[in-house]
Amino acid sequence: MRIITISREFGSGGRELGKRLAELLGYDYYDREIITAIAKKHDMSENFVENALENHWWQTVPLTYHHSFAMISPMQEIQTTLLVEEKNVIEGIAKAGKDCIIVGRNADVRLKDYEPFRIFVCAEMDAKIKRCIERANDGEDTSEKAIKKNIKSIDKNRARNTELITGKKWGAPESYDLIVNTTKWNIKELTPVVAEYANKFFERSR
Amino acid sequence: MRIITISREFGSGGRELGKRLAELLGYDYYDREIITAIAKKHDMSENFVENALENHWWQTVPLTYHHSFAMISPMQEIQTTLLVEEKNVIEGIAKAGKDCIIVGRNADVRLKDYEPFRIFVCAEMDAKIKRCIERANDGEDTSEKAIKKNIKSIDKNRARNTELITGKKWGAPESYDLIVNTTKWNIKELTPVVAEYANKFFERSR
Structure with missing residues (x-):
């Protein structure tokens, strides 16, 4: 079984790369599907699950309090449950044994x-802003300033979550097998190049 | 003309990857050659040139002093000269117009x-220590502690030099087109994979 994981900066085209890779390689693709599965199981809205997983309010609680359940709010209890659930869903995907x-x-x-092939996708800020503006929904504030603020805030949150949950530094070179900068590429053209690298990674002799 | 640049963590196998890429692709290869050229021109020893370029004592001088030449020591003057020379040699290589x-x-x-293809080569600390021990010279302290200290010190110096000279953060994802983690590879097997990525980069449509 081959697993490719994609971590990405907001606006870098990482999700598009992931989708196209899955299509090209014939792998299953998981992204939003994980949230959907958890929401269904716990009869919660997807938005609630997503927010609860991405905003770790409990991080403000001093670590020493973590052993005293009396100090944990109901919301923190739900978040803990959802984090365990998320872990289970992801492990379930791997246990199913299909390339993904x-x-x-x-x-x-x-x-x-x-031993997944771990990709991190990044891009220069200008390229990320351009991509976000192209994909903005109606009514969204598409001023460069607003977009840039949004990118920074989302990535800051991702970095914090990764460090809290895994103890690893988000975006640090040695945490991934390959870091791809999409700035000078269109994603469609980049996809087979990354796919080839991934294939060779899985076929390597050690 | 195609130019590939390689920045690398000490012990990551970046130099070996560079040499093998040059061999495989039939490109000219420059590394130590740049120091040799500068040393020859200024009738200095290679060691002196290398040390002068890599230890920027002037960094301790407050920035505002830089405009006052009276404050700059003879050594700082030599270093400035060598830095300009290094820049010229590198530009000369590019101007020669050959793939390198x-x-x-x-x-x-x-x-x-x-528009060079900019690679950064990294590896996990354990892999770097292993590589350094394998390549140690006779009499070198090959305790894990000593090797690790050496790796950290060299990379700290590289990071500082890059930030001083270019204003860019050494090893930051968006500063490179590709970051390759060599931990799980042998370099010989990795070389054609990276070469293929580089070729596609140069052939891309935008």
Whole structure:
């Protein structure tokens, strides 16, 4: 079984790369699907699950309090449950034994025993802003300033979550097998190049 | 003309990757050759040139003093000369117009107008220690502690030099086109994979 995990900066085209890789290689693709599965099981809205998983309010609680359940709020209890659930869903995907690509959710660290090919996708800020503007929804503030602020805030949150959950530094070179900068590429053209690298990674002799 | 630049963590196998890429692709290879050229021109020893370029004592001088030449020591003057010379040699290589690979020396930033393919090579600390022990010279302290200290010190110096000379953060994902983690590879097997990625980079449509 081959697992490719994709971590990515917001606006870098990482999700598009993941989708295209899955299509080209014939792998299963997991992204939003993980949230959907958890939401269904716990009869919660997807938005609630997503927010609860991505905003770790409990991080403000001093570490020494963690042993005293009396100090944990109901919301923190739900978050803990959802984090365990997320871990289970991701491990379930791996246990199913089919080649797959998982975007985000620290799947690279959670599935490290399966030796996934761990990709981090980045781009220069200007390229990320351009991509976000192209994909903005109606009514969204598409001023460069607003977009840039949004990118920084989302990535800061991702970095914090990764460090809290995995103890690893988000975006640090040695945490991934390959870091791809999409700035000078269109993603469609980049996909077979990365796919080839991934194939060779799985076929290597050691 | 195609230029590949390689920045690398000490012990990551970046130099070996560079040499093998040059061999495989039939490119000229520059590394130590740049120091040799400068040393010859100024009738200095290679060791002196290398030390002068890699230990920027002037960094301790407050920035505001830089405009006052009276404050600059003879050694600082020599270093400034050598830095300019290094820049000239690297630009000269590019101007010669032949496909080449340049290892280190901030060639990626200095030759940015030539749109080089900028690789950063990294590895996990354990893999770097192992590689350094394998390649140690007779009499070298090969305790894990000593090797690790050496790796950290050399990389700290590289990071500082890059930031001083280019204003860019050494090893930051968006500063390179590709970051390759060699931990799980042998370099010989990795070489054609990276070569293929580089070729596709140069052939891309935008």
